[in-house]
Amino acid sequence: MSFVESEERIALRKAVAEFGAQYGHDYFIAKSRAGEKTTELWEEAGKLGYLGVAVPEEYGGGGGGIGDLAAVCEELAAAGCPLLLMVVSPAICATVIARFGTEEQKSKWLPGFAAGTLKMAFAITEPDAGSNSHKLKTHVKRDGEDWILKGTKTYISGVDEVDAVLVVAIQKTGPVLVVVPTNSEGFTWHQIEMDLVAPEKQFTLFFDDVRLPSDAVVGSPDQGLLQVFAGLNPERIMGASMATGSARLAIGKAVSYAQQRQVWDSPIGAHQGLSHPLAKIHIEIELARLMTQKAAALYDSGRDKESGEAANMAKYAAGEAIAAAVDQAIQTHGGNGLSSEFGLASMLGMSRLSRIAPVSREMVLNFVAQNSLKLPRSY
Structure with a gap:
């Protein structure tokens, strides 16, 4: 297993990051507060092929894996546009239909997933x-x-x-x-x-x-249990990717502010009371990203059981990382952290949600205790 992403994946990340920057966090927040949808972003991402990177080529997709789709999700979140339906529609639903659907079902649904014209x-x-x-x-x-x-x-x-x-x-x-x-x-x-x-x-x-x-x-109606788990692992991987992308955004805002804000004739980032927490969270984000990439690689290689363990760990690590990242970013900004201008307070709810959904941190710990450590069940 390589710990370095392929040149194709790196190029995909760069292209999506540049695309996401055309919209950005201000666009996303403005749409959210107005009760509007990010339709323009979704439709353009679909036309560019980003939403369909994991759909088989014969149905109009990119023929990649969940790792490629997770990279798209992470980079959009890092650009300030965390698309929740990416975690659901192309990741869970398209994956399940591609793996288990009949030929008629694949032909009916997958081209729409590939083009981004269908949401489920x-x-x-x-x-x-x-x-x-x-x-x-x-x-x-x-x-x-x-x-x-x-x-x-x-x-x-x-x-x-x-x-x-x-x-x-x-x-x-x-x-x-x-x-x-x-x-x-x-x-x-x-x-x-x-x-x-x-x-x-x-x-x-x-x-x-x-x-x-x-x-x-x-x-087949008798494959339902396999289908559920085939969808839940990508959900955890995508949830982790969206969380790490958003965590990168929050820390980026904090670092930029800490470099510019002057107190006592020096940037506040020079003080270890701020620099050490930011460095610690940066490490935690990178560790969560690495586990997410491992989970995706295992899933794309067909190792579902091992992927399940890694996906749960990635989801846990990413949830903790984004909660810490947004909290510390606000602390770094002081009172400005709660102002609309800096766009951090609006991230609080979603950062906290990452420790609850799509699976709570407590249920992940139960899973690891029982499956990884072979400890007895408590329920």
Whole structure:
């Protein structure tokens, strides 16, 4: 395994960073506060092929892996544009369909993912089943050639701007993944009011006997469990990438300020009380990036089990890094850290969310304790 990214990956990062800089954090925050979407950014990224880098070439994509898509996600976040739907639509949904979908399903959905003209949300969390996916109650059953879906999901991102939702449901033989178009009869949703500064909104979904065609279930109905895990590892990798990118942005702002701000005739960055915390967090960000790249490399090589361990560790490390980065960046700016001009306070909510979603730090620690260290389960 190489610890240096390929020339192609490095070139991709450079191109995406330059592209993201054309929009930047001010654009992202202005859109978020106005209740608007970053549609222009998404559409241009799609036309340039950045959203479809991991879609197979035969369906119009770049033919790369999750590592390439994670690089795109990280660089956009570092430019100030963390696109939450990148974690969901091209990473989870497109990956699952590419790996497990029928040829008809691949032909139907993947070209849209590749071009960025299709967005799909992912729904697994339920009101009474957060981290415990064994308690899912949303169920699907056969009715002739059709499927009938009934249940509720909550904290689902971006439903108001997608074409369909990939829903984890339960049938007699276990979980299945069902593609539900947002215009399906019996499918409604309610926005959850949040204090996050982000263009993507959160929703509770209601499926009231939604009738779906026979091809709504992805691939074979008996492969649902494999499909869920095939989607969750990329989700963790992408979540880590978005977090490390945003952490780089926050530290970059802090370092720039610490170099320019003069107190007692010297830059405040000369004082170890500020320079050491920033250096420590820079190290933590780089360590999280390295683990994220390892997780992606393992996933792209088909080593799902090992990737699961690394992806969880990467998600944990990245969540801790961004929370520390934004906090220290605000501290470095003093009172200015809470002003709109410097754009750091708006990052607080999302930085804290990175320690909760898509999997909480406590559940990651449970996973590592039980699977890496072979300690007994506590639940």
